[in-house]
Amino acid sequence: MSAMLTRDDALDRDRADPLARWRDEFVIADPSLVYLDGNSLGMTPKRTIQRLQSVLADEWATDLIRSWDRWLDMPQRVGDRLAPMIGVGPGEVSVHDSTTINLYQLIDAACALRPDRSVIAVSGGDFPTDRYVVGGIAAARRMEVRDGFDRLDDVAVVVRSVVDYRTAELADVPGETARTTSAGALVVWDLSHAAGVLPVDLGGSGAQLAVGCTYKYLNGGPGSPAFSYVASALQASLPQPIWGWFAQSDQFEMGPTFRPHADIRRVLLGTPSILALAAADEGIGLSAVAGIEAIADKARALTEFGLALCDQLHLRSSTPRDAARRGGHVAVHHRDAKQLVARLAAGNVVTDYRDPDIVRFGCSPLTTRFSDVFDGIAALGALL
Amino acid sequence: MSAMLTRDDALDRDRADPLARWRDEFVIADPSLVYLDGNSLGMTPKRTIQRLQSVLADEWATDLIRSWDRWLDMPQRVGDRLAPMIGVGPGEVSVHDSTTINLYQLIDAACALRPDRSVIAVSGGDFPTDRYVVGGIAAARRMEVRDGFDRLDDVAVVVRSVVDYRTAELADVPGETARTTSAGALVVWDLSHAAGVLPVDLGGSGAQLAVGCTYKYLNGGPGSPAFSYVASALQASLPQPIWGWFAQSDQFEMGPTFRPHADIRRVLLGTPSILALAAADEGIGLSAVAGIEAIADKARALTEFGLALCDQLHLRSSTPRDAARRGGHVAVHHRDAKQLVARLAAGNVVTDYRDPDIVRFGCSPLTTRFSDVFDGIAALGALL
Numbered sequence: 147m148s149a150m151l152t153r154d155d156a157l158d159r160d161r162a163d164p165l166a167r168w169r170d171e172f173v174i175a176d177p178s179l180v181y182l183d184g185n186s187l188g189m190t191p192k193r194t195i196q197r198l199q200s201v202l203a204d205e206w207a208t209d210l211i212r213s214w215d216r217w218l219d220m221p222q223r224v225g226d227r228l229a230p231m232i233g234v235g236p237g238e239v240s241v242h243d244s245t246t247i248n249l250y251q252l253i254d255a256a257c258a259l260r261p262d263r264s265v266i267a268v269s270g271g272d273f274p275t276d277r278y279v280v281g282g283i284a285a286a287r288r289m290e291v292r293d294g295f296d297r298l299d300d301v302a303v304v305v306r307s308v309v310d311y312r313t314a315e316l317a318d319v320p321g322e323t324a325r326t327t328s329a330g331a332l333v334v335w336d337l338s339h340a341a342g343v344l345p346v347d348l349g350g351s352g353a354q355l356a357v358g359c360t361y362k363y364l365n366g367g368p369g370s371p372a373f374s375y376v377a378s379a380l381q382a383s384l385p386q387p388i389w390g391w392f393a394q395s396d397q398f399e400m401g402p403t404f405r406p407h408a409d410i411r412r413v414l415l416g417t418p419s420i421l422a423l424a425a426a427d428e429g430i431g432l433s434a435v436a437g438i439e440a441i442a443d444k445a446r447a448l449t450e451f452g453l454a455l456c457d458q459l460h461l462r463s464s465t466p467r468d469a470a471r472r473g474g475h476v477a478v479h480h481r482d483a484k485q486l487v488a489r490l491a492a493g494n495v496v497t498d499y500r501d502p503d504i505v506r507f508g509c510s511p512l513t514t515r516f517s518d519v520f521d522g523i524a525a526l527g528a529l530l
Numbered sequence: 531m532s533a534m535l536t537r538d539d540a541l542d543r544d545r546a547d548p549l550a551r552w553r554d555e556f557v558i559a560d561p562s563l564v565y566l567d568g569n570s571l572g573m574t575p576k577r578t579i580q581r582l583q584s585v586l587a588d589e590w591a592t593d594l595i596r597s598w599d600r601w602l603d604m605p606q607r608v609g610d611r612l613a614p615m616i617g618v619g620p621g622e623v624s625v626h627d628s629t630t631i632n633l634y635q636l637i638d639a640a641c642a643l644r645p646d647r648s649v650i651a652v653s654g655g656d657f658p659t660d661r662y663v664v665g666g667i668a669a670a671r672r673m674e675v676r677d678g679f680d681r682l683d684d685v686a687v688v689v690r691s692v693v694d695y696r697t698a699e700l701a702d703v704p705g706e707t708a709r710t711t712s713a714g715a716l717v718v719w720d721l722s723h724a725a726g727v728l729p730v731d732l733g734g735s736g737a738q739l740a741v742g743c744t745y746k747y748l749n750g751g752p753g754s755p756a757f758s759y760v761a762s763a764l765q766a767s768l769p770q771p772i773w774g775w776f777a778q779s780d781q782f783e784m785g786p787t788f789r790p791h792a793d794i795r796r797v798l799l800g801t802p803s804i805l806a807l808a809a810a811d812e813g814i815g816l817s818a819v820a821g822i823e824a825i826a827d828k829a830r831a832l833t834e835f836g837l838a839l840c841d842q843l844h845l846r847s848s849t850p851r852d853a854a855r856r857g858g859h860v861a862v863h864h865r866d867a868k869q870l871v872a873r874l875a876a877g878n879v880v881t882d883y884r885d886p887d888i889v890r891f892g893c894s895p896l897t898t899r900f901s902d903v904f905d906g907i908a909a910l911g912a913l914l
Contacts, residue, residue: 173587173591175587175591175592176592179594181594183594183595186595187590187594187595187598189591189594190586190587190590190591194586195583195586195587195591198582198586198805199579199583202574202578202579202582203557203559203574203579206571206574206751206752207557207559207573207574207579208559208560210563210565210567210571210573210880211567211570211571211880211882212875212880213752214571214752217752217753243627243628243631243800244627244774244799244800244801244802245800245801246772246774246775246776246799246800246801247627247631247772247774247799247800250771250772250774270786273775273784274775274778274781274784274785275774275775275800277786277788278773278774278775278778278788279772279773279774281773281787281788282770282771282772282773282788286771361801367590367803367804367805368590368597368598368601368801368803368804368805369601369801369802369803369804369805369806369807370803370805371803372800386666387634387666387670387771388630388631388634388663388666389662389663389665389666390628390630390631390634390659390662390663391630391657391658391659391662392630394658394662397658399885400657400658400884400885401658401885402654402661403665404661404662404665404666415628415630415631416627416628416629416630416631416659416756417628417629417630417745417752417753418628418753419751419752419753419754419755419803419805419806420751420752420753421582421751421752421753421754421803421805421806421809422753422803422805422806423753425805491596496594496595496596498595500784501783501784501785
């Protein structure tokens with residue numbers, strides 16, 4: 147950057163932002179709050195409050211048990227709204243349970259599909275629940291956990307995040323899927339830090355299994371259900387560790403033998419929370435209507451602006467400079483990061499600390515303004 | 531019964547009912563509806579609507595990610611409210627995930643604790659998800675599934691419902707726990723059709739593992755989270771199939787190694803839905819305040835009245851006549867049960883069909899009136 151960036155530059159960008167109006171769809175309880183943690187918990191869509199009111203009063207309270215006629219296929223209906231944003235077709239995604247459980251189910255299934263292989267590969271720097279779930283499955287199946295993806299010839303399953311939760315580095319999904327597949331392994335992609343901030347072309351990449359989170363960029367609410375993607379071709383034969391009644395093909399006949407659906411309903415387990423699903427539906431719906439390409443454009447512009455501000459203030463970032471290689475946040479490294487995040491919060495700037503030295507500035511395109519990015523990074527600069 | 535029971539008898543009982551006022555705590559959307567399916571989905575507490583509004587507007591929207599300071603221990607806090615109703619202490623129950631997942635986790639853990647045994651025993655008449663989950667674990671662990679509990683000498687784990695979902699027969703929890711334990715097996719009790727309608731003395735029975743549902747008699751909402759009970763003595767060493775980050779002792783340090791909590795938090799998996807937990811909390815809270823002994827007294831009186839009406843109308847029931855041996859519903863058998871349930875529903879009487887020939891009249895003491903039982907059973911009588 148040649149000229150110094152100022153707050154007016156941020157405000158200019160906000161005025162020119164084609165997605166600016168989407169912020170009005172969310173509750174702004176404290177206009178002075180600089181919220182840069184929408185990648186941990188997205189803000190509250192106004193529609194979600196109305197929707198929950200309606201589910202409680204018009205569905206649960208009014209129709210009671212009879213509401214299951216309209217609730218039963220919700221995991222798939224909400225999944226179908228999400229599917230285009232991750233490059234897959236209708237009937238390939240279900241929204242249910244949690245990222246942890248969905249990872250467990252799909253990684254265990256993938257291991258069962260590669261019984262002649264003995265290794266699960268995961269990055270030692272990946273998100274904890276991914277690593278822990280892999281560790282548990284490896285212990286139960288007496289498999290080996292390998293840190294990293296250099297050698298794949300004896301690998302059954304690769305577990306990888308599309309966007310690194312610390313640096314925001316974006317993996318090469320087509321390239322790594324192809325390399326893994328040609329080595330005879332299956333890959334389970336984790337889209338938790340990617341879904342809703344950039345388009346992921348799972349289908350075009352030949353990816354067959356993925357999970358992700360809906361409470362970050364998809365604004366589904368605290369602990370909203372996660373999603374599972376299983377490519378159509380793999381659905382009918384997907385092995386499962388947990389045999390639950392929501393996967394049963396004749397669910398309400400309650401027959402003696404477990405005969406799971408041959409479609410995406412096969413990934414379902416127990417009774418899903420309808421309140422949580424309704425909230426996820428509203429959050430996902432906003433991103434679907436706003437358009438994932440427009441959202442990704444703004445994410446690139448916000449993070450570009452943030453990185454330029456970091457340079458200007460001599461802050462050190464590990465987030466890739468190449469916009470095509472990064473997700474929706476900017477990671478700033480400082481040895482006092484933990485204390486700095488607390489001091490920022492005391493000044494009404496909410497960011498996130500990540501071990502060991504990262505201040506994470508989350509840019510959630512439907513709610514984050516360029517002026518938020520300016521104010522947040524300037525506040526950090528002022529503390530140093 | 532000597533004298534014929536009339537609708538006036540039902541109204542007399544309603545007037546004398548010490549729990550009658552609790553129905554006012556629930557939304558009555560259609561006063562003409564005869565709802566006898568609160569054992570499938572409980573009605574909507576008015577407080578739940580207020581609570582959800584508050585969680586959405588005052589917690590999520592206002593404090594955003596910072597709300598996790600108050601949300602993080604919700605599974606345990608809600609569990610502690612439930613604990614006295616099932617005869618266990620604080621710190622022994624967590625409300626999380628679904629009955630299916632909680633069954634999977636505890637049955638698999640119990641199998642790991644009995645590695646020298648090769649059989650899982652479950653009744654062929656138990657609820658489907660219990661049987662299916664057992665089948666999946668047995669397949670993965672190469673164990674045998676045995677139908678019934680006569681022979682236990684080679685059994686690792688017994689999986690049993692406290693109340694039979696078809697007949698409402700109540701198991702002998704202390705006796706069967708003692709018999710199973712003395713045979714060297716562990717029992718996982720399923721309280722789904724018992725919790726919130728009668729007191730269960732798990733602690734006094736020496737039971738160490740149990741799960742249950744909160745969307746039936748506990749009025750927690752559609753698909754509300756289930757619960758897990760693990761006796762204190764077993765918590766620190768409980769093996770787990772699914773290693774999730776909410777069980778991790780240093781959760782937010784995100785360290786390399788899975789080191790689960792030594793307390794009840796060990797059963798947690800992924801991020802719980804806070805909306806679903808808040809609704810469960812309100813439902814459970816109503817039962818806790820109304821008092822499980824008073825609730826059980828009314829359940830016995832409602833089912834006693836229902837059985838007397840069945841006799842009067844020459845309807846055949848398999849529900850035990852001994853009030854000490856039954857839960858909160860009355861099962862009527864008829865070869866046309868499925869059609870009869872549909873015809874009752876057409877007349878605004880909601881009951882439940884259970885394969886192959888059962889019309890199930892659920893009596894949920896906080897919302898069901900004696901006049902509902904009268905109207906429901908009389909309507910069935912009128913159809914025959």
